[in-house]
Structures are given as C-alpha cells and as structure tokens.
Amino acid sequence: MSEEMVTVNMTVNGENVTKTIPVRTHLVDFVRTELGFTGSHLGCEHGVCGACSVRVDGDVVRGCLMLAAQAEGSEVVTIEGISDSGEISDLQDKFVERNALQCGFCTPGMLMTAAELLAQKTEMSREDIREFMSGNYCRCTGYHAIVDAIESVNNSRLKG
C-alpha cells in the first residue's frame, strides 16, 4: 500500500507554503514536522486537550482534528506567528509575571484561546474566563494563575 499524497498550499505565519504530503497528515503534524513550528503540541490527538490549538482563517481550531489538506488556501497562524507579530505580548508578559504556566506544554494553545477571548474586548468575570478557557486543559497550574493573567490583561486593555 503506497501512501496517497496531496500537494497543499496555504499561508502559515504570513509565509506562503506549498508542500506535498500524505493526505492523512493532520494540520498540527504538518506545521510541526514539515514547517518546524513546534510550538503547537500534541496532547491527546482526539480534540479534547487543546494543546494543538492554532488559528485558521481567524478562528482557533484543534490542529489535531483538521487535516492539513483541509487548510488548503487558508491563513494559518501558530503561536510562533502571534509571538512574532507582537499581538499578544502583553498577555505573554503577564503569563510570565503571574507564573500562569509551569511545564508550558499547554501554554501555546492556552494563549491562542485566550487571545480569542481577549479579542472580544468586553467586561468579563472570572467565571466567564473560566468557562471560555475550559476547552484547554492544564495539568500543572490549577488554572487560578491563568485566570488571573487573562483577567488582568483584559482589564488593562479595556482601560486602554
């Protein structure tokens, strides 16, 4: 049985990429192994933990539930992309200052999701933050510090 291949073209972190890959390659495997963006992590490979979260055409999706071929023609942004652009530098600084991460394995996905929440630019309670972030598992922090960091950045951004 020979591997069925497909050629995909998309924009990843602002750069146009074209690669011929096995059709069964998941998006997160594609960005990790084909492109070297290893910041997106594989925690469960069945769409539960959120460690593989990446942004596709503006929405945060599970990179383990989407095939790379499905992202044909799309704009894909990973943690490396939103780090380089400076889009979430305030949030990243606050995560460090508040120690809202320990092992760091969930953190890129956590930040992708938090960026989406913060983009709503609205008042939110700790309960609201906890609910929104519940698709991203963290085994280290117990979440309290993550909520603190997101709450603090949201308050700062709203004050403008």
Place this chain on the structure above:
Amino acid sequence: MGFIHPYERPNSYIGRTLPRSRAMRAVAGRGRYTDDITLPRTLHAAFVRSPYAHAKILNIETAAAKAADGVKLVMTGAELAEMCTGPWVGTLTVFDKMKAEPQYPMAVDRACWHGEAVVMVVAETRAQAEDAGELVTIDYEELPVVIRKEKAILPDSPVIHPNLGDNIAWEKTLGTGDVDKAFAEADHVLEETFEFGRHTAVSLEPRIVLADYDPGTEHLTIHTSSQCPHMIETVFARTLGVPEHKVRIIAPDVGGSFGLKIHTFGDEVAATAAAIKLARPVKFVADRLESFVSDIHARENRVHAKIGVMNDGTLVAAEIDDLSGVGAYSQFPRTSVFEANQILHITFGPYKHKNYRAKATVAYLNAVPTSQYRAVGHPIGITVAEHMMDWAADVTGLDPFDIRRKNVMEDDSYPQIIGSGLPMKDLSHQACLEKLFGLMNYEELRAEQAEFRKKGIYRGIGLASFIKGTAPSPVGFYGAGGARIAAQDATTVKLEPAGGVIVALGVTDQGQGVDTVMEQIAAAAIGCSMDMVRAISGDTDATPYGGGTYASRATAIGGEATYQAALDLRREILHMAGILLQTDAEELDIVDGNVVDFGSTEARIPLSEIGRIGHFQLGELPNDYQPILSHTRRYRLQDSPYIYTNGIHGAYVEVDVDTGWIKHLKHWVVEDCGRIINPQLADEQIRGGCVQGLGGALYEHCIYDDAGQLQNGTMADYVTPMAYEMPDIEVGHVETPTSESELGAKGAGESGTGAAPGVMMNAVNDAIKGLTSGRVTEQPIAPEVVLKALGKI
C-alpha cells in the same frame, strides 16, 4: 565581621518572587520538548498491545508487517528479552516478604494486562509503523482474569503468577499502644469503609524517548521526558547491558510528569533496544490512548477505619485496614507497594493519640501496574483520617476546627513520634490551623452557609489537616532497600572566566521552577546578581549524579546541596580575593558580584576579575595555590526518614441535592514547607497540586470491566479538571525551617494533592448533613455517589 546567612541579608534572593526563565520561552512557543527534537535518520516505533487482560501468547506472525512500506524492524517480546541482561524484579528489601514476578520490558509468552506491549514495529514514519502493526497477527489463549482486589485475595481466586502462590504482593502491619483496650474504654467507637478509585497522571506531554546509539563509540544517548535522568541512565544501561558511563540521558523541557516520569517503562526500553540494534535513532512517543493503558496508574484502595473518641472529642485510638489493588507486576525499580506503605504511616499523622494499628494487603490484578504518583498514599490516608475526625466532631458536638485544635500535636511538643512510629519535628499544626481560621473568615462563612440553607441551597465547609512526607533519606527505602535510586543529591557550582556562575544540578525541572530556585539560592549564597547565574539540569553528561526530582525533594535536598556548593565557591572567591588584595579574607564580603570590604558596597575586585585571573592569569597567584573555582557538594538527610511538612486545607462547596452535582466555590490552604525560596512558585505548586488532588476526588477514574478491559481510556471519557469546575485557591504559609539543613527548605510539590481529596469529601458531607444519615465515603465523588449518600438512588 562574620558570616551572615544569605537568607538573612536585606533584599536576599531567598524569599523573593522572580519569574522563571523557562516561562519566557514557553510562552513564545519556543519550549523544547523531546518530540520537538529529530535527529538525522530518525525512525519511529509503534507497539502492538494486548487486547486481553490475561492471555497466553500462542503464536506471533510478523512476516506481513516486516514486508510493509518503510518497516525496518519488527521485534517480539521474546526477541527483546534476549537483548536484556535479565528480567526486572520490582521488590525492595525493606518490604519484608514482598513477592514480585520477574518482568521483561514486553510480554514474552503471556500478556498480563490490557495494553501490555507485545510486538514493536519500527519504521520510517510513525504512521507506517502503526500501519504495519495492524499486519501483525497474534494468536492468544485467554486466561482467567483477576481484576477485583476483594476477590483476588480469596483462596479460590485464580492466581496471576503461579510462582508466587497467590495474588498477594505484600502484607504489612504496624502500630503502637493497646488499641483494643482504648476502643473498649472509648465513649464512642466509629467505623467506616472507604473506596478510592484508580487514576493516572495524564501529563499533557505523553511519555517519550528518542534513543540514539553510536556503534563507533558505543555511546547511547537518550532524550526523554524524565524527572530522574540518572536513574533512567542506570536502569536502561543495566537492562540493556550498556556500560553506565557510556549512557547519556538528556531530559529537555518536560511537559508535565507528576511522578509518572520517575518510572521505567518497557516500551521505552524496547525503542532503545531498537536504536542499538539498528544503529539509527528511534523515537517512541506514547499516544494518548496507549498512555492510558501503559502509564502507571495509582490509588485503587479500600480502607476500613475505626476510631475511639471520648465525649470531650479526644481521639484515643485509630485503626485502619487497607486493601490496595495494584497491577499485573510490581513496577521496577520503585515497586507498587509504596502507596500502601505510605497510607499505613501517615494516616492520623497530625494527631497525638497513643494507640494505632494499621494493616495493608496489596493484591496483584490483571491491570496496568500502579506505582508512585503525586502525593503517594497521602490522598487516601488524609481523606480517611479527616473524614473520621469530622464524624467524631459531629458525634461529640464539636466544631470541626475545635476537634482539630484539641487533637493536633502542639507546636512546642517536638520532637514527637506519631502512632505509626515516624519521628516528627519542626511542624506547626496549631499555627496553620489558626491562620486558616482567619483566612477563611470561618465564623462568617458558617453564618453564610446557614443563611443559604434556609433558602434550600446546600453549601458545605470542609477542613483537612495533614502531614506530608517529603525529601526521603537514603536510610528509608531506596538506597537501603537495594534499588539504585539516589536519595542524595548533588550540585556543582562553578565560576566561569567572565564572572558568570554555572549551577549544574542533579535535580531536575519540570516547570516547578527548580532551575530558577537554584539560581536564586546560588546567587544569594555567592552574593552576585541572578543574571550572572545559569542553572543546568536534565543532562547526565553535564550534571553530578543525583536522584532527580521526586517525592518533593528538589528544593529540600538539591537546594541544600546548591546552597553548600555555592558557599564553598564564595569562600574560595574570598580566599583568592584576599590574596590578590593582600587583605584578610575574613574582612571581605561579596555584594552584587563584587568583592567588597565587609560592610561596604564599594567594589574592590569584581567576580569577572576573579574569573579572569583564576583561569588565565594564574601567575598572579602564589605557586602553592591552584584555584578550583568549581565546587560540588552532596546532601542527604541524616537522622530522619523524611522531612515532614504539615498544613491544613479548607473548602467551601455547593451541592445540588437533586442532581448530585458539586460546585467547588473556594479552596484555602495553609501549609508549612519551611523556608520559602520563591513565594510565587511555592504558591503555584500548592495550587496546581490541589487541582490534581481534586481531579482524583471528583472526576478521575480508570474504570475496568470484569474482563479487565479499561473502559474509559480517552481524554473524552476520563475526565480531568477544567478551568470552569475549579475554584480560586487562597494560599497562606507558616514558615518553620527544617532543622535538618542549613537552608531550612522542606518539600512543597505534593501536599496540595495529598489533602485536597479529603477536604473535598468533608465539605460535601457537611453540605448534605442533616438531609440523610448517609455519608459520602467514595472517590471519585461522582454525582451518583452523592445521590446514593442522599438515599435518592
């Protein structure tokens, strides 16, 4: 003139919150985990695992798999066994009369649990290896399955390992005093049986190895997500017959571990054997589904408890009988009986009763082997004891705070021996208790609870006092027990030519902040700024031999080694400066990276000059002095088996009495981990530990059916805590430095996990008190457990 302890200096780095350098790169997606590393010509391993809990392997057909695309090797368990120096036997001599069946890294002629690795396939890609694995045909003959611990110990049970005679791995009893007499004289005797479900670590980064063997140099290099690189070096070297000094273990960033990654796993040894055989790098990463059936599990206990209490609330006697269900083998080299042993020793540990009797029976099952996982045994023992104390408070009409006030060991009463025979010192139960009382606003909280109750809203308040064993000594279990697991640890501190300081650690960092904490200790001890110090950990070629990070030991043991090594370097710098400055070294001090006159801040010579002269301009020094500028110190506990810590948790929950759903509203912890190096990192260890404990208390459960099939081995079915269900956690400290070391730090990593399950069960029972005569006595406390206690189902 004189020596001022670095932690007593103004603005010391010891006791200061500072950010972790590893955090800065992790938030940018620049963490480097093992799976982010690929070596040239890397191959990938996948495993065919037993679909049966117990089955004889009759025949394995591998020809089709070998012919598949990309396949480089197909290896059976029997073939792997031939590459091994012998089987593992998971016993320690300190566990008297313990029995264990020898075990090879993969099943040889019999599979003993659902998920045991039977055949390994190595191919160019992981997908190819998995595809080829599906072409392997294995004929099995099913054997009787032993999966319920209560049945496993009966005389008529099938026996998993006939050579052992029965399924009992180990039995142990201990105690002091006259328990029967005390029960006979007690005003109240209370008895209850508790059930604790099996759970597992679910580190977000699964287990992984990347093994690379160079046949030219005969060097074996393994990148792996490990807490204990030196132990892994020793076990892998000895198992595969590679000289230990030719093995290098590198643990890059580790994506969560919690005790899971202190163990040795057969599939990882198999992948390493493949790398040796093929002379190509081989990577194996456990996918999440195989993690559930191959990572160690933990807990699975039934505990019967009995206490005697006087009318005034005085605890006079306690007895526990634990039945632990472990797996098919005793996990090598740490064994699978530690959890039971800890339960016997720590249960009722905060209390000053004189009569204690404890018994454990450990039964093998056709299930995944269990072994040490965060807070080993403590969640069980603390839940049992704290439940009984709350019940005793009820029976005697005391408030839960008051019964603890009455029974905890007094802060001025140490040293003491507790009922299990363990020595205690430097504890602070009373101070912690009073601090928590204030932190919780306890009286107001009780009033609020009563108001809600009038409105038909059922809120509960729980308390749980605890002791926690941290930082074990070499006379306790590992060294003395015969296993080659270091309980000592070592740090090398060296001055570099430009004045920077390298701190090479035997202990390791999995995100707790061990590197940063050690940098703080070294910088404070030497007298330089943090940015002049860099820690190195997780590389056996670059660090002195140590035990790594387990049992809350990194700061308590590794920290003292770092402290002493840094003080040695400081002394040498002052000695050398004294020569160069023609000043008595006693008159000198080091402040902000400069040697100064004692009491002054004016630089007389900077460390960069000491480094330069010490490495390049040795002619400026007398001939009889050869600078070392690199100091290694080892540290081990001497007199105590552990450094015990203590504390108390509080919890406030709301129970929906119609659905059994529990909403955790607020959690408080006051604990005493001795001298705190970095307050924020200590707090976050406590918080994260609590949530891990709450996971086991409320949701996490490895469910086996009667055929020994794991029923919920996915992250969708095995539920771990998410942000929404978890509360804010307020943390307070009492600091009683341990008298075991000069630094005075105790362990902090596990106590949250140890006491959170107990406080949760107490809070739930408080919420439903008066509605029912039933009490919740089972974990995880699923909604149906609450409804059962309420008599609704």
